[in-house]
Amino acid sequence: MNLTPTQHKRLFLLLRISIICILAVAFFLLAFEEGIQAYLTPKQLTDNPNLCQKSSCRLGALVKLGSLELLHPTRVRFIAEEAENSKQSLIVEYQGVLPNLFKPGKYMLAEGKIEQGVFKAQRILAKHDEYYRSN
Amino acid sequence: MSAQASLLHFVVSPQSFLSTVLRYEYRLTILAYTIISCALYYGLFKAPVDTTQGEVYRIIYIHVPLALLSLLIYCLLGACSILTCVWSLKSSDICATACSVLGSMITLLTLITGSIWAKPTWGTWWFWDARLTSECVLLCMYVSFLCMRFASTNQKACMFNSAVIGCVGLINIPIVHYSVNWWYTLHQGSSILHFAKPTMPADMLYPLLGSILGFSILSAVLLLQTMQRIYTTRQTIPAPHGKSAA
Numbered sequence: 001m002n003l004t005p006t007q008h009k010r011l012f013l014l015l016r017i018s019i020i021c022i023l024a025v026a027f028f029l030l031a032f033e034e035g036i037q038a039y040l041t042p043k044q045l046t047d048n049p050n051l052c053q054k055s056s057c058r059l060g061a062l063v064k065l066g067s068l069e070l071l072h073p074t075r076v077r078f079i080a081e082e083a084e085n086s087k088q089s090l091i092v093e094y095q096g097v098l099p100n101l102f103k104p105g106k107y108m109l110a111e112g113k114i115e116q117g118v119f120k121a122q123r124i125l126a127k128h129d130e131y132y133r134s135n
Numbered sequence: 136m137s138a139q140a141s142l143l144h145f146v147v148s149p150q151s152f153l154s155t156v157l158r159y160e161y162r163l164t165i166l167a168y169t170i171i172s173c174a175l176y177y178g179l180f181k182a183p184v185d186t187t188q189g190e191v192y193r194i195i196y197i198h199v200p201l202a203l204l205s206l207l208i209y210c211l212l213g214a215c216s217i218l219t220c221v222w223s224l225k226s227s228d229i230c231a232t233a234c235s236v237l238g239s240m241i242t243l244l245t246l247i248t249g250s251i252w253a254k255p256t257w258g259t260w261w262f263w264d265a266r267l268t269s270e271c272v273l274l275c276m277y278v279s280f281l282c283m284r285f286a287s288t289n290q291k292a293c294m295f296n297s298a299v300i301g302c303v304g305l306i307n308i309p310i311v312h313y314s315v316n317w318w319y320t321l322h323q324g325s326s327i328l329h330f331a332k333p334t335m336p337a338d339m340l341y342p343l344l345g346s347i348l349g350f351s352i353l354s355a356v357l358l359l360q361t362m363q364r365i366y367t368t369r370q371t372i373p374a375p376h377g378k379s380a381a
Contacts, residue, residue, distance in 0.1 A: 003221075011221045014302065025306050037319045038264040060319060099258025101188065109257075109321055125257045130323040132192060132335035134183030 039109050042080055043088040045119075052114045059112075059119055060127065064089065065105045080110070080119070090114075094121040101126035149226040150370075153363045160356060167353035174345030182339045191255045195326075196343055198248040200350035203328065205245050205273060208238040208354065209308055212280065216301025219294060228294045229369075231301055232284050233361035237354060239277035246270060257321060265314035266322035273311055276304035 003011065029036065039060030045052055052059070061080035068078040074095055081089035092110055102108055102124060110121035145152040178196035185192040215231035218224050249267070250260045261267065284297040315324045326334045333340050 007221050014217065014220050018302065018306075021303055021306055025310075029310070033318070036265050038262070038321050039319050041319075060321075099256070101256050101258075106187075125259055125262065125321060127321055128187055128256055128323055130326045130334045131187075132185045132195075132326070132339050133187070134336050134339065135186060 041088075042082045042086075042090050045090060045114065046088050049114055049117075052119070054113075056111060056113045056122065058109055059090065059092070059121075060107065060109045061090070063102070063104045063106060063108055068104050078104070080108070090119050091117070092119040092121055094124050096124070098124055099126040101128055146224060146226050149229060149362070149366055153359060153366060156359055157363055160360070163352060163356045167349050167356060170345055170349030171353065174342045174349055178339075178342035178346060182342055183336070185339075188256055191252065194248055194252045196346045198245065198252055199326070199343060200347045201241050201245040201248060202270070203347060204350060204354050205238060205242040205270070206308055206311060207351075208234050208241060208358075209273060209277070209304065212238060212277075212301050213305035213308070216280075216298040216305075219298035220302060223294070228298070229362050229365050230358075231280070231298065232365055233358050235277050235280040235284065235297075235301075236361055237358055239274060239281060241354070242270065242274040242277055246274065262321045264320040264322055265318040266311070266320050269307060269311040269314050272307050273304070276300065276307060280304070 039058040040051060042059065042061045045057075045059060051057060059080060062083060064079040064081045065084075068076060071077055071093070072095075074097075075093070076095075076098065077091060077093045079089050080092045092112075094110065094112075103126075107127040107129070109125040109127050110119060111123040111125075112119055112121035114120075141152070144155075175196055179193050182193070182196075184190055212231045212234035215227040215234065218227035219231060246267075249270075253262070254260050280297050280300050283300050284293055286293055286296070312325075312328070314320060315322055327340070327343065335343075
């Protein structure tokens with residue numbers, strides 16, 4: 001391809017700018033990785049509980065099958081686990097309305113703080129996967 | 136006409152290319168609406184109910200085609216912007232401008248349909264996770280391209296500056312697509328745009344593919360119509376300073 005000197009100059013300027021931009025964005029995303037993550041896992045919280053004691057954080061986990069109990073008509077307690085039957089788990093307490101898709105055996109996302117070893121959730125969201133099933 | 140020849144045809148003479156293609160305007164529009172209505176009919180009434188989400192999952196037949204197109208149209212916008220930056224082509228500038236008009240609308244609709252889907256499933260209208268935030272950034276890129284393109288009467292500067300924005304925004308495309316793999320997000324992973332088996336049974340998948348095809352044809356027609364409109368506007372309205380546009 002024949003490029004005039006101006007076009008040649010512009011093409012290489014564009015290449016240089018794009019390399020710089022890609023690097024800048026990559027470093028930015030790597031540096032802010034923790035902020036970009038939507039939640040922490042039970043493993044991260046059990047290893048390092050002070051992540052979530054002073055300020056609130058978000059926990060994403062599986063609701064352990066058979067662990068959901070009603071403490072009061074609007075107050076629930078359940079066990080959030082890393083994966084099915086894993087040892088890394090946390091007790092979560094929540095007062096409020098649960099989303100429709102919140103079910104034992106499914107993923108959920110809780111926002112709150114750890115108080116005396118219990119995750120006190122202020123808000124609970126349901127997380128669903130990308131699989132669609134018909135009966 | 137081969138793809139290369141038609142591309143060259145477009146670059147050399149946008150007007151004759153557009154009028155050649157737009158001869159099929161009505162037929163293509165009718166085809167697009169037929170495919171979309173068939174796909175939506177099968178998707179909304181015939182496809183089986185999802186066991187986890189229930190009936191609400193059916194918004195996938197609108198949300199996914201729009202989300203896919205919001206990315207595809209930006210890819211086209213970015214490619215045109217590179218051409219504009221280096222070769223100062225008038226036709227690529229017209230194409231990129233038309234892409235930004237259509238793309239910003241489609242991205243906005245993606246965010247709106249996504250919100251409508253999120254409320255009954257996740258339990259919130261909006262959540263700042265990586266996928267939603269990067270899609271929001273995509274909308275900002277489209278809108279800033281559009282604003283920059285019509286920022287002043289100095290056509291040449293507008294054309295070049297907006298093309299730079301278009302090139303820079305290309306970085307966001309892989310981030311939107313891979314955000315669900317790179318980070319923990321509330322948004323689910325890809326259902327069809329990945330190198331693995333689709334994550335749904337065939338009777339859910341085919342209406343979705345049909346819907347994607349229909350919406351793609353419709354956007355192509357809308358894109359060509361917008362390009363034609365921009366082209367004629369630039370021909371009829373004399374550019375300021377006595378120079379022809381770009």
